[in-house]
Amino acid sequence: MLTVGSQGDVLPFVALAERLRREGHQPLLAAPRLFHRTAEAHHIPFAPLELDMLRVADGLEGAFGVRQFLRFARELGAVAPEALESVVRAAEGDFDVVVHHPMFPLGHHLADWAGVPSVLAAPLPAYQPTRAFSSPAWGVRLPFPRASYAAAQRVFLRSWSRELDHWRHHTLGLRRRSGWRDPLVRPDGEPATVLHAISPQVLPRPSDWPGTAHLTGYWRLPEAPFTPGRRLREFLEAGEPPVYVGFGSMPLHEPQRLARLIAEAAAEAGARVLLAGGYRGLRGVVNSDRVHLVRHVPHEWLFPRCAAVAHHGGAGTTGAAAAAGVPQVICPAGLDQPFWARRMRSLGVAPAAPKLGELSVRGLVPAFDAVLNDLQLTYRAEELGRRVRAEDGTGAALRLIGASTGPVRDVLPGMSAGSADLPEFPESPETMVKL
Numbered sequence: 001m002l003t004v005g006s007q008g009d010v011l012p013f014v015a016l017a018e019r020l021r022r023e024g025h026q027p028l029l030a031a032p033r034l035f036h037r038t039a040e041a042h043h044i045p046f047a048p049l050e051l052d053m054l055r056v057a058d059g060l061e062g063a064f065g066v067r068q069f070l071r072f073a074r075e076l077g078a079v080a081p082e083a084l085e086s087v088v089r090a091a092e093g094d095f096d097v098v099v100h101h102p103m104f105p106l107g108h109h110l111a112d113w114a115g116v117p118s119v120l121a122a123p124l125p126a127y128q129p130t131r132a133f134s135s136p137a138w139g140v141r142l143p144f145p146r147a148s149y150a151a152a153q154r155v156f157l158r159s160w161s162r163e164l165d166h167w168r169h170h171t172l173g174l175r176r177r178s179g180w181r182d183p184l185v186r187p188d189g190e191p192a193t194v195l196h197a198i199s200p201q202v203l204p205r206p207s208d209w210p211g212t213a214h215l216t217g218y219w220r221l222p223e224a225p226f227t228p229g230r231r232l233r234e235f236l237e238a239g240e241p242p243v244y245v246g247f248g249s250m251p252l253h254e255p256q257r258l259a260r261l262i263a264e265a266a267a268e269a270g271a272r273v274l275l276a277g278g279y280r281g282l283r284g285v286v287n288s289d290r291v292h293l294v295r296h297v298p299h300e301w302l303f304p305r306c307a308a309v310a311h312h313g314g315a316g317t318t319g320a321a322a323a324a325g326v327p328q329v330i331c332p333a334g335l336d337q338p339f340w341a342r343r344m345r346s347l348g349v350a351p352a353a354p355k356l357g358e359l360s361v362r363g364l365v366p367a368f369d370a371v372l373n374d375l376q377l378t379y380r381a382e383e384l385g386r387r388v389r390a391e392d393g394t395g396a397a398l399r400l401i402g403a404s405t406g407p408v409r410d411v412l413p414g415m416s417a418g419s420a421d422l423p424e425f426p427e428s429p430e431t432m433v434k435l
Contacts (some may be wrong), residue, residue: 002030002110003101003121004051006392008316010035012123012197013101018046019219019394030090042221047090051083053106061253064357065139068334070155072317077159078140080104082383084167099195099399102127102184105157106164108183108192117404118181120194121397122214124336126152127184128194128208128213136339139332145192152177157181193404195397198315199386202322202343214400217393218319226301239272241307242292243329243368246276247356256284258359262310263291264359274306300324308371310364312356313337317343325376325385327371329364331356340346348382 003013010031017027021044033048040046059075082105091110098118099108109290111118120127125136129149134142135154146175157164159183168174186192191212196203197219204216228236238244245262259275259282266273267290275282277293285291294302299317300313303309303324310329312315318340321328327349330341333356344350354363369375 001027001099002090002104002107003033004049004053004083005101006053006057006102006314006316007035008122008248008314008319009101009394010038010105011221012100013121014042014044015037015219015221016099016121016197016394016397018221019377019398023398025398028090029096029286030087032234042226048086049083049090051081064334064355066334069137069152070140072335073156074159076103076156079097080160081163081203084171088171090228095159095196097404099401102183103156104180105183108186108404109168109174112174112177112180112187117186118183118192119401119404120192121197122194123197123319124339125196125206126199126336128196132206132208133339139334139336139338141383153182155306164413165354175378186431192402197316197319197393197397199319199322199388199391199393201384201391202319210300213433214396216400217391218323218388219393219397220300220323223300224298226298228297228301232292232294232297235272235274235287235307238289242272242388243280243308243310243371244272244274244276244294244302244306245310246317247282247312247331254356255282259283259285260359263357265364265368267291268361269365269372271372272309273367275304297389310353310367310371313340314342314371319388322349322381322384323388325382325389327351327381329353329371331359333357347380347384348377349384351377 001011001017003010013029020027024052028045030046030047030049032051032053036046038049046286054078056072056075060072087106093117095114095137096114098107098111098120102120104121109117118271124136126135127149129146133145134145134148135152138148142148153428170249178189184192184194188378188429191210196215198215199217200215203215204310262273263285264274273291274290274294274391275285277295278282285294299320301320303326306326308327308329309321311333313330315336332338332341333355335433345352352365354360
């Protein structure tokens with residue numbers, strides 16, 4: 001299992017590896033070294049990749065929309081060659097299948113080298129072409145949706161294609177073949193299995209996807225026991241459920257000013273707020289009965305105890321908030337974040353909110369007011385959460401991986417290629433979650 005990226009990219013792979021291990025299989029997770037403790041906590045065998053994702057994140061500061069995608073591709077291309085040898089070390093020994101993230105398109109080469117099938121696994125629908133929507137990687141809606149996927153792939157590989165080609169030919173000893181650069185094509189020319197770790201309640205399956213592309217439901221870890229610190233426990237018990245505010249690994253310009261802005265908006269809206277601290281977190285405000293700084297608390301434990309979740313719109317945080325059944329305030333910066341912001345608004349579980357680079361008290365107050373006082377929005381979020389939690393995403397993925405060398409039939413009704421009971425791409429909340 002090969003993945004890179006932020007926590008939202010790696011945790012689904014940890015969840016799937018944990019399920020595989022629990023079912024008697026032997027997963028090996030290869031991911032950036034900074035996630036080794038996460039893997040250890042869930043007893044997942046781990047192979048570190050020498051890939052500095054923090055450096056990639058640093059390079060995104062001040063970039064939004066399409067500029068952020070272009071800069072992300074450039075920054076990843078700058079550090080990716082360093083990881084090529086560690087990928088080979090991670091793949092030493094025998095294995096039966098390679099499950100890999102499309103952001104780091106090496107897994108299909110390893111599978112070609114070992115003579116085993118590869119399965120593309122993604123927390124966002126950015127690689128499998130469709131006419132239903134543009135590739136979310138761009139951060140904007142483009143007038144040529146289907147072609148936007150190939151364009152994104154070319155941009156993504158442009159900065160390090162020479163090193164990748166050399167690695168394939170000279171390190172792995174593989175010749176060129178038809179579609180050899182495309183992870184959607186198997187060595188035999190047939191389409192590869194593509195798993196999207198996304199709930200079909202959140203994203204309806206596009207009707208023009210091939211039968212090899214699937215929505216499995218979110219890959220979620222079983223909730224582990226967690227004991228909050230005294231101050232956090234006292235804050236949660238002292239009043240109404242707070243609004244969680246955190247922007248993941250996004251580079252924040254003037255985080256102290258941004259934290260004060262959020263605290264001011266919360267006070268004006270009458271909200272209590274949990275501000276996420278830690279790396280790239282918000283800081284610079286003093287704990288009070290209305291604002292509390294919080295560090296690394298599991299989302300699956302914290303989010304159900306909140307009135308709403310305000311965040312940047314990363315796939316992982318969006319899915320965690322959807323599963324928790326709480327309204328969302330999404331302030332996107334770029335990449336797939338505007339896509340998820342539109343999805344949550346169309347499902348009626350998120351109000352309109354300013355972009356991350358345009359945050360203001362005036363823009364945030366109406367959004368906070370909506371998630372605290374709009375009962376229909378709250379009801380729709382709760383209903384969505386019930387439906388998402390009823391899914392078995394890792395179980396569906398496990399069965400599809402097991403069937404990846406042959407045709408897949410009746411894997412999980414309503415989630416595989418035969419599903420026809422989901423709307424195409426709803427524009428109104430009532431289309432997806434009915435009151």
